[in-house]
Amino acid sequence: MYVAVKGGEKAIENSQRLLADERRGDRHVNEVTLQQIDGQLSLAVDRVMTEGSLYDRELAALAVKQARGDLIEAVFLLRAYRTTLPRFGASEPIDTGRMAIRRRISATYKDLPGGQILGASFDYTHRLLDFTLAADGERPEGELSDHVIDNEMPRVVELLDRDGMMEAELPADDEPVADLTRDSIQFPAGRDARLQALARGDEGFLLALGYSNQRGFGNTHPFAGEIRVGEVAVEFVPEELGFAIEVAEITVTECQMINQFQGSATQPPQFTRGYGLTFGYCERKAMAMSLVDRSLRASELGEDVNAPVQDQEFVLYHADNVEASGFVQHLKLPHYIDFQSELVIIRRIREQIERNRGAHQEAAE
Amino acid sequence: MPTQPLDASRIAPGFADPVLDAQSVFRGVLAAMARPGAIAEIDIALEPPAPLNAATAAVCLALADFDTPVWLDAAAAPAADFLRFHCGCPIADDPAEARFAVIAGALPALPPFAQGSDEYPDTSTTLLFQAGGLRPDGGWSLAGPGIAQTARIGIDGLPADFAMAWRRNNALFPRGVDLVITADRRLCCLPRTTTVRS
Amino acid sequence: MTMSATDESAPAGDDEQHRTATIDGYNFAFLDEQTKRMIRRAILKAVAIPGYQVPFGSREMPLPYGWGTGGIQVTASVIGPDDVLKVIDQGADDTTNAVNIRRFFAKTAGVDTTERTKEATIVQTRHRVPETPLAEGQILVYQVPIPEPLRWIEPRETETRKMHALEEYGTMQVSLYEDIAKFGRIAKGYNYPVLVNGRYVMSPSPIPKFDNPKMDRNPALQLFGAGREKRIYAIPPHTPVKSLDFDDYPFDVETWNQPCALCGATDTFLDEVVLDDKGGRMFCCSDTEYCAERQARAAGRARGDAA
Numbered sequence: 001m002y003v004a005v006k007g008g009e010k011a012i013e014n015s016q017r018l019l020a021d022e023r024r025g026d027r028h029v030n031e032v033t034l035q036q037i038d039g040q041l042s043l044a045v046d047r048v049m050t051e052g053s054l055y056d057r058e059l060a061a062l063a064v065k066q067a068r069g070d071l072i073e074a075v076f077l078l079r080a081y082r083t084t085l086p087r088f089g090a091s092e093p094i095d096t097g098r099m100a101i102r103r104r105i106s107a108t109y110k111d112l113p114g115g116q117i118l119g120a121s122f123d124y125t126h127r128l129l130d131f132t133l134a135a136d137g138e139r140p141e142g143e144l145s146d147h148v149i150d151n152e153m154p155r156v157v158e159l160l161d162r163d164g165m166m167e168a169e170l171p172a173d174d175e176p177v178a179d180l181t182r183d184s185i186q187f188p189a190g191r192d193a194r195l196q197a198l199a200r201g202d203e204g205f206l207l208a209l210g211y212s213n214q215r216g217f218g219n220t221h222p223f224a225g226e227i228r229v230g231e232v233a234v235e236f237v238p239e240e241l242g243f244a245i246e247v248a249e250i251t252v253t254e255c256q257m258i259n260q261f262q263g264s265a266t267q268p269p270q271f272t273r274g275y276g277l278t279f280g281y282c283e284r285k286a287m288a289m290s291l292v293d294r295s296l297r298a299s300e301l302g303e304d305v306n307a308p309v310q311d312q313e314f315v316l317y318h319a320d321n322v323e324a325s326g327f328v329q330h331l332k333l334p335h336y337i338d339f340q341s342e343l344v345i346i347r348r349i350r351e352q353i354e355r356n357r358g359a360h361q362e363a364a365e
Numbered sequence: 366m367p368t369q370p371l372d373a374s375r376i377a378p379g380f381a382d383p384v385l386d387a388q389s390v391f392r393g394v395l396a397a398m399a400r401p402g403a404i405a406e407i408d409i410a411l412e413p414p415a416p417l418n419a420a421t422a423a424v425c426l427a428l429a430d431f432d433t434p435v436w437l438d439a440a441a442a443p444a445a446d447f448l449r450f451h452c453g454c455p456i457a458d459d460p461a462e463a464r465f466a467v468i469a470g471a472l473p474a475l476p477p478f479a480q481g482s483d484e485y486p487d488t489s490t491t492l493l494f495q496a497g498g499l500r501p502d503g504g505w506s507l508a509g510p511g512i513a514q515t516a517r518i519g520i521d522g523l524p525a526d527f528a529m530a531w532r533r534n535n536a537l538f539p540r541g542v543d544l545v546i547t548a549d550r551r552l553c554c555l556p557r558t559t560t561v562r563s
Numbered sequence: 564m565t566m567s568a569t570d571e572s573a574p575a576g577d578d579e580q581h582r583t584a585t586i587d588g589y590n591f592a593f594l595d596e597q598t599k600r601m602i603r604r605a606i607l608k609a610v611a612i613p614g615y616q617v618p619f620g621s622r623e624m625p626l627p628y629g630w631g632t633g634g635i636q637v638t639a640s641v642i643g644p645d646d647v648l649k650v651i652d653q654g655a656d657d658t659t660n661a662v663n664i665r666r667f668f669a670k671t672a673g674v675d676t677t678e679r680t681k682e683a684t685i686v687q688t689r690h691r692v693p694e695t696p697l698a699e700g701q702i703l704v705y706q707v708p709i710p711e712p713l714r715w716i717e718p719r720e721t722e723t724r725k726m727h728a729l730e731e732y733g734t735m736q737v738s739l740y741e742d743i744a745k746f747g748r749i750a751k752g753y754n755y756p757v758l759v760n761g762r763y764v765m766s767p768s769p770i771p772k773f774d775n776p777k778m779d780r781n782p783a784l785q786l787f788g789a790g791r792e793k794r795i796y797a798i799p800p801h802t803p804v805k806s807l808d809f810d811d812y813p814f815d816v817e818t819w820n821q822p823c824a825l826c827g828a829t830d831t832f833l834d835e836v837v838l839d840d841k842g843g844r845m846f847c848c849s850d851t852e853y854c855a856e857r858q859a860r861a862a863g864r865a866r867g868d869a870a
Binding site: 008009011012076079080082083084086181182183184185186187188313317322323325326327328329330333334335336337338340341342343344345348349352 | 588589593595601618619620621622623624625627628629630632652653654657658659660661662663666689690691708718719720721746747748750751752753754769770771772773791793794817818819832833834835849
């Protein structure tokens, strides 16, 4: 006698207990702390904050810990928490021109005001596994140079701007800014909605799209005009005060990609811009984002739209890894009703074909 | 329009329980919108300022907020402070900008309100019209989605040419406004799909 | 049987308890009030325009997209302390996803839950319409993965929105006719498109076409939530819902050659259960509550006969 599978509730409880147990791992090994994750896996925390669109290092570290290092799961945890937070307004735009710089590089000028600052980077490391790390090797602290970094370091694109070589891009101050977490996206999407979707978008997806763009699927001839990393102030104007107060200092990575120029017989040619911005230090993401941002401007700049990276609906509907992960993984939920109705149809069609074949044979005999 | 600072002490209270009152009022509106001609009763404590009746005030408190500009006819204008204070809703000057319209006087012509577009017909205005009275089994015969055969309802205070105006609204489908008719603590709905005959 | 969610929340019937019986720091039914208002407005417009997909600012829920976030947001915006909730997945109350969503509402809204279709004021479902006919006043909430019935024909939202606006459904007819040319019948078993009130082509969600006729002129209010795709749509009670077909190839539903092995029903949607690897299989009702009730009634009759 068949009895329908019961006890789903018990199974879920047990599964979650087992999950908690496996997350903890070997009890002889110290539990990892949020400080350790924040301090020593800081780039994981940065990515989770960026794609989770919530700047809170401690919560992001908690999400990484709870998700057992699965960063997309951690992004999901942070997003689900973020959605419950009350909104009391929007901050003033951050000014990356007044950034306290940690790293600043330009691929378009050998030297420029403020200089090139390499900062901490994987760029010129030889990718050799460092076995002293495996052996608990402590590192001497980095020595700080006496050189004082200019706090007012002009952005490379502003240098071009001054010569009229760069397209001007200033939004009207009084225009409301789109928010995808409050309204569903509509097409054609404005640059604000696009940039928000890209900032929240999956790094791997944007990386692949940006790469496809470089390989000729909608080439935009990019130059890394400037990448800068550092701290900026976040200011907010409380209704009751009427003036801006600084509420936080956050680390951001900004990439301004300088792209192929626009112009005509009457209009002097200018460079165009692709923009990328992330929380924390997510340089690969910021660069990929700026490539995709510029590609998505194809139709407004009068370029042909024929590559995936230029297609707003394709890029923006599929960039979100929380959405994508949920929908791909929902395939493991039961689908036996739908499968059964397919079985019924396929059997009917096969029966029909068998009958037809039989009739043909009879006729032939 | 220039807005005066609000004196909160002079504003009548809103929902006693903002969470559960809003839920119960919404369910009333939903039931009425899903069954045109059916009368829903607002059974929460609410003493709104004139000229709002309890049902209109309850619907506004349940559904309006800073995302929904509300247009007020001249007769409803004194309710502006109450709505701004409790709902935080902007008061719309232009009926075409309004998500909700509160009408305490005569029902105006419908075309000036937002009608929605063929691609986004949901962006039309929902009108809250305060009628003189609402009775089941009155002189109007209704048909359309939500109604098994026909429904009858009595509505006092509709203009003489309402049937014609509503037929024009029907003809715009999928565009068109939706109507919530209130009287005292009662309400009924005429979504754009409902046809009326007197 | 009414299952009050006593393990995690208030005892049933205690109103005061209901109000506080939610998890710490979260609002009644999880969503904040501003979000509920936005969803409630979308639901009302959906009811006013039967079959039209209303865009809404879908929130990120603590459950994954694709696992019922749309249905959950609709239910959370509709539900009140006096409601009785039933949740099914594949027709069954005890599948893990159904259990999980029921737990969510027991925890966040402290509502009573039930397995009995007749007792429920709200039924949230994935992939089935209950076999027990619904009544006036009940609300059926469908979880929808892809709300756009034209998506398989045209992947672009900008295009499909135009097609709906212009009532341009020729390509859908062509695609169904291609099935007939190829297989001799419309080879769509689930998510079979319907025409609502003679105007909008609508996805019924991935219910088997067996359930399509139940949507037609149903006295209950049917609400559809697609969380990831950020759309809500509705069918008001008593509204005509027609499955698309052709005069020479009329719509038909799945049939089986045997009755339910458990309750003997011949008019229900059957699950196929594989018993061994030698081709042994049995068929039984996918609607577990309907099946169990029929079995209980039969057992009662048998006892009555014996007495």
